[in-house]
Amino acid sequence: MARVHHDVLSVEWIKLELIRTAYATRGGLFAAMDPRAVVVWYIVLAIVPWFTHNITVLAGLFAIGVVSIFLARVGPLILGLFVLGMGMEVVYMSIAAWLFGGNIDTVIALAALNLKLGVVALASMAAFVSLDPEKLSDALLAFRAPQMLAFGVSYGYRMLPILIEEFSTVFEGYRLRTAPPAKKGLLGWRVGVQWAQLAVLSFYPIFLNTAKSVRTTVEALETRGFTHGAANANGRRIRMAKLHIRPLDVIVLVVTLFAIAVAFAAGAAWPVYR
Numbered sequence: 597m598a599r600v601h602h603d604v605l606s607v608e609w610i611k612l613e614l615i616r617t618a619y620a621t622r623g624g625l626f627a628a629m630d631p632r633a634v635v636v637w638y639i640v641l642a643i644v645p646w647f648t649h650n651i652t653v654l655a656g657l658f659a660i661g662v663v664s665i666f667l668a669r670v671g672p673l674i675l676g677l678f679v680l681g682m683g684m685e686v687v688y689m690s691i692a693a694w695l696f697g698g699n700i701d702t703v704i705a706l707a708a709l710n711l712k713l714g715v716v717a718l719a720s721m722a723a724f725v726s727l728d729p730e731k732l733s734d735a736l737l738a739f740r741a742p743q744m745l746a747f748g749v750s751y752g753y754r755m756l757p758i759l760i761e762e763f764s765t766v767f768e769g770y771r772l773r774t775a776p777p778a779k780k781g782l783l784g785w786r787v788g789v790q791w792a793q794l795a796v797l798s799f800y801p802i803f804l805n806t807a808k809s810v811r812t813t814v815e816a817l818e819t820r821g822f823t824h825g826a827a828n829a830n831g832r833r834i835r836m837a838k839l840h841i842r843p844l845d846v847i848v849l850v851v852t853l854f855a856i857a858v859a860f861a862a863g864a865a866w867p868v869y870r
Contacts, residue, residue, distance in 0.1 A: 611764065613673035615757045617725055624669035625848065626726035631735035633845035637852060638723035644856055645712040651704065651868035654711035656859025660852065661718025668722040678717055685710060704868070729753035734835055743832070751813070755806075762805055766798040 616622055626634050641664075645657050665675065689706045727735070733750035737743065771794055777786040 610673060611757065611760050613671050614760055616671055617674055622669040622671060622725070624726055625667040626664075626722060627668070628844060629726075629848060630839055630841050630845045631727055631731040632738050632839060633841060633849060634723050634727060634731075635735045635739070637849060638719050640849075640852065640856075641719040642716045645715045648860070648863065649708050649869055650863040651708055651711070652866050653859050653863035654708055654715065656862055657715045657856065658711050658718070660855050660859070661715050661722070664722035665718055668726050670721050670725050674721055674725065678721065682710065682714055682717075685713070734839060737832055738836055738839060755809075758809075759802065759806065763798055763802055766801050767794060770794045770797055 626637075629637075641657070641661065645654060648654065689710070690703075693702045693706060724732070729750040732753065733746040736746040736749060771791070774790070774794065777790055780787050
C-alpha cells in the first residue's frame with residue numbers, strides 16, 4: 597500500500613500557498629469579476645466600519661467579511677495567519693485592559709476596534725487573493741493611477757514567490773554549513789536563536805540578488821520600449837479594452853450594499869454602543 601504523505605506546514609507548502617495567493621489560482625466569486633468592481637467592493641467594505649461604533653453593526657459587517665472569504669476561496673495559510681493575529685490581538689488588548697484597571701466600557705471599546713480591523717482584514721483577503729498581478733495593475737490603470745505605480749504593484753506581486761524561493765535556498769545553505777548548538781537549552785531556545793541569526797544573514801545575499809534581478813528587468817523593459825509605452829495613451833486604451841462590467845459585478849455590489857444596510861438596520865434596532 598502506497599504511503600500517504602501530508603506535506604503540512606513545510607517550506608514547500610508555504611511557497612505553493614504564496615504562489616496560489618499571489619496569482620489568484622484558487623478561483624472563487626471575486627476572481628470571476630471585473631477587477632474594477634472588486635476594488636470598489638473592497639473600498640466600500642474597508643471604509644464603512646469606521647463610520648460607526650455600534651457593536652451590532654460591526655458584527656454584521658464582520659459576518660459579511662466572513663462570508664466573503666469563503667466565496668473568495670482564501671487559502672488556509674492566509675486564513676490561519678488572520679485567525680492567529682486576531683487571537684493574539686484579543687489576548688493582548690484584554691490583558692492590557694485588565695492591567696490598567698479597565699471596565700466593561702473598555703472591553704466594548706476594544707471589541708469595536710478589533711471588529712473594525714477584522715472587517716478590513718477580511719475584505720483585504722477576499723479582494724486581493726482574487727486579483728492576480730495583471731488584474732490588479734489593470735484596475736489601478738482604470739482608476740487613472742500612474743503607470744509606474746501600477747507596474748510596481750504588479751512587479752512586487754510577481755517577485756514575492758521568487759524572493760521566498762531564494763530566501764529558502766540561502767537559509768538552507770547557511771543551516772547545512774553551520775554546526776548546531778552543542779546544547780539545545782530549555783525548549784530549544786539556542787536553536788531558535790541560531791535560526792534567527794541565520795535568517796538575518798540570509799537577507800544580505802537576497803538584497804544583492806534582488807538588485808541584480810531588478811536591473812536585468814529594467815534593462816529588458818527599456819529595450820522593449822516600456823517608458824514610451826507607459827506615456828502613450830494608446831497603450832492604456834488597449835489594456836482597458838478587455839475590461840467589462842458584467843451583471844455579476846453589479847449583483848455582487850448591490851447585494852453587498854443591501855447587506856450593509858441590513859447591518860445598520862439591525863444596529864438601529866438592537867444597538868450596542870461603545
